[in-house]
């Protein structure tokens with residue numbers, strides 16, 4: 019897989035990703051909701067509803083500002099832990115959790131998905147929203163997720179993907195590659211972050227290729243569910 023990084027400098031992808039999300043943390047939620055036309059929380063809700071094993075503990079990988087964790091708190095009775103490498107994103111997330119009085123349900127902690135600070139088999143379910151694409155080493159991250167998931171535990175992963183057919187394919191390309199980076203730059207003031215977004219989506223092994231990555235990491239019953247005409251992919255798998 020070609021390595022796509024935000025700033026293309028000598029720092030590791032992980033350092034660049036951490037810096038980028040710290041830079042855009044304050045504008046992330048606004049841009050996320052507006053650039054997805056408010057659909058992002060619907061996609062998270064659909065994903066949570068697929069976790070049908072009644073988890074007591076959920077780990078939200080690359081939780082960012084905590085939206086997946088917050089939706090998980092709404093639609094399950096689980097205790098939720100969210101981890102992320104960006105302190106800036108977690109700070110915004112902690113404010114939201116405090117304002118929504120969810121501190122007894124959700125705990126956020128700074129950690130790297132590729133070296134999770136949890137014992138084997140610790141969580142019955144796991145979510146990862148728009149995060150795994152940013153891993154420096156995708157297999158390492160997926161194997162770590164598999165390790166801390168309990169046997170028969172379920173994982174739900176969301177990632178943007180590119181629609182395949184005319185005319186949506188062409189319209190989406192126009193929006194995602196030309197319009198979105200300009201709006202993203204104007205609001206976040208980070209020139210690279212919203213250029214990195216479409217570039218990293220293009221480079222990501224989506225669909226069947228990602229199913230193969232999941233299987234290689236040890237997951238079984240891996241399913242790909244395209245959402246909203248294929249602009250987002252939901253992957254469900256079991257340990």
Ligand SMILES: C[S@@+](CC[C@H](N)C(=O)[O-])C[C@H]1O[C@@H](n2cnc3c(N)ncnc32)[C@H](O)[C@@H]1O
Pocket residue numbers: 032035036039050079080081082083084085086101102103104107129130131132146147148149152153154
């Ligand atoms: C696009 S945001 C998604 C945030 C959130 N999951 C959501 O649904 O909005 C991607 C997040 O992945 C985090 N991330 C990237 N690589 C990571 C890693 N190796 N370990 C933990 N978090 C990581 C980033 O810091 C960022 O907050």
